[in-house]
Amino acid sequence: MIIHAASLHKAFGRHEALQGLSLSVPEGSAYALIGANGAGKTTTIKVLMNIIEPSRGAATVLGVDSRRLSPREFAQIGYVSENQDMPGRLTVGQYLEYLRPFYTTWDRDLERSVLLQMRLPIERRIRDLSHGMRLKMALACALPFKPKLLVLDEPFSGLDSLIRDEFMERLLHQAGDMTIFISSHELAEIEGVVTHVGFIDQGRLLFQESMTELSERVREVRVTLEKPAAAPNRVPEGWVQLTVEGNVLSFVDTRFKDDHLAGSVAALFDGIRNIDVRPIALRSIFTTLARAARNGGV
């Protein structure tokens, strides 16, 4: 695991921003940490980057305790945040020139290529860049040294879709075998890009899984019965959002297995006319799982 966190706690006064968060990011993955605003995503990242210290618990990044991260590790970590403070009075070119010597792996050709593709004005002062341009600038400062781990904290916040697409295009183009750890409150932004997701809510990670497994194990099921039926008192584990309307039973099976479903339905209901199984959109999966997790886990 390139990032591993165990029972992280972080309190700001009385507010517990992280309440025992644990997560694992496999090397080479594109891991998305999803959660609503205020869920604890940025705090998690700042703890992982040793910008703030955890109150309790520990994390390792690149195999090193996050509190001991040294220039050697930071030389392999690219970090892009929506609210990153760079020296505003330097121009884009001057800041890149400043950063270059700190990275032995800095690739000038890659830098030029990134700048060209992002259409960043190298003569303009950083403080005069728009929000979107600043994010691009942060990415331009994070890619040329080919980091082993790229950490993106809400990189799309406030960006219009055109810039966001450009950003993602650039990112994917450069990704290679880089591990990407990205936080976002908007699932649609990263759908199709990430390989793993984790869902954070109120400082806890409710679940984490690979996207492939996730999309394979969650299905919307619609069962048509011969005659109207009542909702059963007990349902198999993993069935959520169960509703019965007349002779139609609907639910989301969060532990879907093709060969088990018919048997499970038959054990509860007689006279099954039809079972319709459909994959559901990632956004719906999250909504469902998040609700279920808040109500006691999935």
Added chain:
Amino acid sequence: MVWHILKKDVRLLWVFALAVGTIHLANATLRCWLGLFQEPNQLVIVADLLSLVSFLGIVALTIAVMHQDPVPGVRQDWLIRPIKRGDIILAKLLFVVLVIQGPLLLADLIEGLVDGFSLSASFAAGAARNVSILCYFSLPAMMIGAVTRSLMESLIFSVVGLIIYVAVFLVGVVLLVGVKTSVGGTGLSWVVAATWYTLAVVGTAAVISLQFFRRKTAMARCLIGAGGAAIILSSFLPWRAAFALQESLSRELSAANAIALAFNPQMGRFTLPSGAATATSAALYLPLRVTGVPSATLMLTDRANVRIADIGGRTLYQGRSNLSVDGVGSIQDAQLEVRQTENGDAAKDVYQRIFIPAAVYARLSNQPVSLEIDYYLTLFRAEATDSIPATGGHERLKDLGWCATRVDGEGDDIQMRCMDTRRTPSCFTAYLEHSPSGLRNPETHVCDPDYTPFEANVWPDTLSRFGGKIPFFDRSGLIHYPVDGTKLADARLVIETYVPRDHFTRHLTIPNIQLSDFAGPLAVSSARPTQNVR
């Protein structure tokens, strides 16, 4: 990467640094132009203002360079870059030394050279001043810069600190509780400066390490507060401890061994010299015989702790007397001073003036009491004698630097001014001597003790200045000077300087005395006690 970070900071702050450097240079130029007599006064005010602005510039620029890579906060880009914290600290320190203090040193060097001092002397004076300014301003500013994020935050931090200092220490401790600083206003006041220097160096190392390596802003801020409190508390260092330290630093440890003080009632009661104006306040004039003062020396009291007790030994009054005693009187009033001539070794009979509050005197004057005095004394040795024409003199003297003389605007004094790259002498005597006739005027003696064991000339510039007015004509007609206005053309001003050599203590006990027997012309003092146990 230290130079690389430094270059970045220079690129960001060169305009600001250039402005501050220009102020240093403008100030040095103006000081040179003002010359020895520092005239006209209006321009002296401008120069003083420039000195103040240059210090503020140093502080602001130091804080600004720290803020280029601020520590407090969670959004700084440099925190996630492979930049060694030690490199940043070194780069900031180099910026302060080279970019901020370098131009100041250059300006000081130019001022010294233009004023005719040698390169080595000018450099030594400039370097010493720079070290002092580093400790007084730059290092504390580095600390403040390390625990704040913006100039505004730094300003608020400093103002809050100042308010706490004024409110808690000055108003609370000094005015309300009545505790007075022990070393302030004496030759030992350097102890406060030395504490400041030490804490500036140690504190900067601690605060910056804490901030850059552990990012503990709250703890670092508390540390700065504690350091500030320690500096203030050093003013209240017990006098005995401070003087013991001073004694250990004596240049000639046993030079004053033979000196003894004894009560000498045979001298009788003190009477004012004929024709002298009556004092508006008075006190006890204690007749003393001082023996063993070596030739060509001067013995001066730094402080005298006075205790009056009843015959049973119960303390009735306790007070102290030194230069800073409630602003009472001049040095001649408050101090016991004995001077021995070059070949003299005779015992000296002197009256020591002791101020006592009127109410205390009224209560105790006619009863038998015992008087105990703890003397804290310094022996000065005459170090050099130089002379310069009494009027129109403009000479470089070996021991005093560049000196000049002229008749003052009122036409009754010789105005003498000297400037040097070295520290001004603590004490000097000056007198007019008419060379053809050998006539000599009474000496004018000036003492402003400063026992600082290191060079620390900060204000207003790199050169130290001293001077005085030596009378040759009395408009009231009471005094007739042998060397008067008619002889000035052939007269020379002779200046003798004294340097502190030994610091020592003596204790005097007078077991049975009636205060009224030794009261002065007016046995009532308006002086307030510095410490009164009754």
